[in-house]
Amino acid sequence: MKQQPCPCGSGHDYSDCCGRWHGGRAAPNAETLMRSRYAAYVLGLADYLKATWHPETRPADVGLAEAPAPKWIGLSIIDTGTLSDDEAFVEFVARYKVGGRAHRLHEKSRFRHREGGWYYLDGEFPTN
Numbered sequence: 001m002k003q004q005p006c007p008c009g010s011g012h013d014y015s016d017c018c019g020r021w022h023g024g025r026a027a028p029n030a031e032t033l034m035r036s037r038y039a040a041y042v043l044g045l046a047d048y049l050k051a052t053w054h055p056e057t058r059p060a061d062v063g064l065a066e067a068p069a070p071k072w073i074g075l076s077i078i079d080t081g082t083l084s085d086d087e088a089f090v091e092f093v094a095r096y097k098v099g100g101r102a103h104r105l106h107e108k109s110r111f112r113h114r115e116g117g118w119y120y121l122d123g124e125f126p127t128n
Contacts, residue, residue, distance in 0.1 A: 007042035008035035009075045022048050026118070030088035030111035031080045033118040038094060042072040054112055054119035070096040070103070079108075086113040091126070 006017035013019075018039040027033035033052060040048040041064070049062045078091040091108040109123040 007039040007072070010035065014039075026116060027052075028118075030109075030118050031077065031090050033111060033120065034077075034090040034092060034109060035075065037120060038072070038075045038092075041094075052117075052119055054114075054121045057120075057122050068098055070098050072096045073102075083110065087111065087121070088113075088118075 003013040004015070006012050006014040006019070008018050010017050018036040021027045021032065021036040022040065022043075022045060027036055037049060037052055039045075040052075044064055046062050046064045049064070050058060053059070053062070072094065074095040076093045076095075078093060080088065080090050082088050088111050089108055090111065092106075094105045094107075096103055096105070106126055107123040108126055110121040111118050112121045113119075
């Protein structure tokens with residue numbers, strides 16, 4: 001079977017990286033969940049995105065059907081950290097193109113651990 005690089009940019013094969021989490025295993029920490037969510041955006045896995053979004057903040061629609069769809073081209077993790085026993089953050093930059101124009105999404109995301117798994121809670125957009 002041909003190996004496929006994981007879209008999260010880890011350098012690992014998809015099946016050994018985010019494919020495990022997309023297949024139903026719980027991501028062990030906030031950074032791993034964040035990387036797997038980025039890969040889910042790349043691959044159009046709306047069900048995974050909804051399942052890993054904290055129920056307190058989960059939207060009805062994750063927005064994958066919007067047109068024109070972005071072409072995700074790279075992820076950089078800037079910082080990670082613990083906020084409390086059950087909360088952590090991941091600051092990242094995700095690069096993408098829409099209509100041939102390059103853009104970047106810079107976000108500091110909060111994640112909460114509950115019921116044996118990590119969930120995306122919300123994020124803020126740093127100004128620098």
